[in-house]
Amino acid sequence: MARRYDSRTTIFSPEGRLYQVEYAMEAISHAGTVIGILSKDGIVLAAERQATSNLLEQSIGSEKIYEMNDNVVAGVAGLTADANILINQSRVIAQRYLQRFDSPIPVEHLVRRLCDLKQGYTQFGGLRPFGVSFLCAGWDPTFGFQLYQSDPAGNYSSWKAACIGENYSNAQSILKQEYKDDDSSDAGSNSSNVGSAGTRMTMDDALKLTCVVLSKTIDTAKLTSEKLEFATITLKDDKPYIHIYSSEEIDEVLKKYDSVMKPSED
Amino acid sequence: MDSITLKVPHTTERPAEITNYGPTTHISQPSVTGTSVVAFKYKDGIIMATDCLASYGSMARFRNETRMISVGNNTLVGMSGDTGDFQHMKHTLENLLTHEYDMDDGQNMGTRSIYKYISNIMYGRRSKIDPLWNSYVVAGVENGESFLGFVDYYGTTYQSPTIATGFGAYLAQPILRKYVEGHEDELTEEEAVRILDDCMRVLYYRDGRSFNKLRRAKVTAEGVEISEPYPLDTNWTIANYVVGYGS
Numbered sequence: 001m002a003r004r005y006d007s008r009t010t011i012f013s014p015e016g017r018l019y020q021v022e023y024a025m026e027a028i029s030h031a032g033t034v035i036g037i038l039s040k041d042g043i044v045l046a047a048e049r050q051a052t053s054n055l056l057e058q059s060i061g062s063e064k065i066y067e068m069n070d071n072v073v074a075g076v077a078g079l080t081a082d083a084n085i086l087i088n089q090s091r092v093i094a095q096r097y098l099q100r101f102d103s104p105i106p107v108e109h110l111v112r113r114l115c116d117l118k119q120g121y122t123q124f125g126g127l128r129p130f131g132v133s134f135l136c137a138g139w140d141p142t143f144g145f146q147l148y149q150s151d152p153a154g155n156y157s158s159w160k161a162a163c164i165g166e167n168y169s170n171a172q173s174i175l176k177q178e179y180k181d182d183d184s185s186d187a188g189s190n191s192s193n194v195g196s197a198g199t200r201m202t203m204d205d206a207l208k209l210t211c212v213v214l215s216k217t218i219d220t221a222k223l224t225s226e227k228l229e230f231a232t233i234t235l236k237d238d239k240p241y242i243h244i245y246s247s248e249e250i251d252e253v254l255k256k257y258d259s260v261m262k263p264s265e266d
Numbered sequence: 267m268d269s270i271t272l273k274v275p276h277t278t279e280r281p282a283e284i285t286n287y288g289p290t291t292h293i294s295q296p297s298v299t300g301t302s303v304v305a306f307k308y309k310d311g312i313i314m315a316t317d318c319l320a321s322y323g324s325m326a327r328f329r330n331e332t333r334m335i336s337v338g339n340n341t342l343v344g345m346s347g348d349t350g351d352f353q354h355m356k357h358t359l360e361n362l363l364t365h366e367y368d369m370d371d372g373q374n375m376g377t378r379s380i381y382k383y384i385s386n387i388m389y390g391r392r393s394k395i396d397p398l399w400n401s402y403v404v405a406g407v408e409n410g411e412s413f414l415g416f417v418d419y420y421g422t423t424y425q426s427p428t429i430a431t432g433f434g435a436y437l438a439q440p441i442l443r444k445y446v447e448g449h450e451d452e453l454t455e456e457e458a459v460r461i462l463d464d465c466m467r468v469l470y471y472r473d474g475r476s477f478n479k480l481r482r483a484k485v486t487a488e489g490v491e492i493s494e495p496y497p498l499d500t501n502w503t504i505a506n507y508v509v510g511y512g513s
Binding site: 099100101102103106108109112140141142143 | 369374376378381382383
């Protein structure tokens with residue numbers, strides 16, 4: 001029955017659904033997991049690489065995590081080729097903003113522009129939607145550290161911890177349980193800790209939680225740096241600092257939190 | 267190939283509306299103009315002054331003009347040059363701020379961003395040989411730091427603790443260099459006003475397109491304040507000694 005209404009993006013089904021958009025999201029749920037966790041002092045992004053082979057030259061280029069700007073780093077889940085187009089577009093948008101206003105683009109602004117682009121492909125033009133979801137981690141002076149999730153429909157929302165890709169619901173429920181939220185009543189009035197108000201997580205907590213979630217959602221017996229991409233965004237000298245981890249650095253992190261990671265059932 | 271056509275890079279092609287036989291759509295001279303802007307940094311921020319005159323050539327035509335505007339919460343822009351082009355810039359800046367207001371995202375346009383925005387417009391227009399015939403002085407306080415910048419109709423930009431446009435560049439700037447440069451951070455508001463009034467007085471004496479009714483404005487961390495118009499005390503006794511005066 002759905003078959004009749006799913007061949008074009010620009011029509012609704014009788015139940016009011018856009019099947020192409022939903023199918024795009026289905027594609028993403030088979031892609032490598034990306035996790036993002038917000039802490040008081042920064043954001044951790046970790047991703048599972050799906051293309052692994054001895055022959056792959058993995059030290060050059062990334063598959064999952066990309067810098068969009070000096071103050072925004074994003075993890076992608078879905079069709080990598082589609083993602084590359086959107087990454088490039090966001091980079092141009094960010095640079096254009098910098099050229100016009102001599103100021104780094106506010107994180108939400110960049111996410112919104114990206115999402116408006118994605119939404120366009122669900123409403124006109126007759127082209128299929130982008131099969132990509134993003135987790136954008138960034139910092140700006142107004143709101144501090146922010147983590148945004150966006151989907152092929154062009155929806156975006158801000159999260160303290162989020163997950164996209166394979167096993168995301170599993171990961172999301174672990175995050176919900178383990179994330180140390182700030183449950184004090186005046187979390188909203190915290191003006192000195194702009195944006196990071198509302199969380200008691202430190203970077204260390206975030207890294208540890210990331211490893212826990214990764215170990216539970218990724219299907220391999222042992223996590224190695226070969227299968228992972230890792231990045232953090234923090235502040236250095238009051239300026240945003242993005243660090244994309246090398247494989248040695250990933251190994252160090254995995255070793256440090258080895259004790260909290262349970263190997264999958266033997 | 268039937269004919270050989272010269273392929274011109276797209277940047278030098280003019281739009282179809284502007285051709286060799288249509289009207290000239292770029293100005294070669296300004297019409298209603300404002301004279302100098304004088305501005306400098308002091309302890310609390312930046313102080314700026316402009317007179318209230320918009321001249322029509324040598325005629326003192328509009329004597330209650332304001333050649334400074336506040337943009338957003340904490341930026342002050344002063345202009346010298348063509349009034350019509352200034353009004354165009356005013357509208358453009360207003361549109362920018364309206365757009366920001368519409369976005370409603372909690373972000374504010376800082377002084378540096380407004381300065382960059384204006385600079386891009388000015389340079390873009392000069393590159394089309396259709397300039398906005400103005401010099402702008404952009405002042406603001408962002409994150410506790412004072413910002414003072416200049417843009418002209420060539421798109422030339424620079425920042426300095428003291429800035430003066432038009433005649434002010436010749437007559438006021440040397441005064442500012444002597445009394446302000448080096449100790450901007452120690453000047454109190456009274457001292458700054460005194461220096462500013464002295465500059466404007468010299469300009470009134472010697473600039474043939476100036477007027478003894480001026481406004482001053484200050485930008486501090488609290489925002490922009492533009493004063494009411496006021497005249498300066500002047501002393502023309504020396505005129506008696508000028509050969510031919512009064513006779």
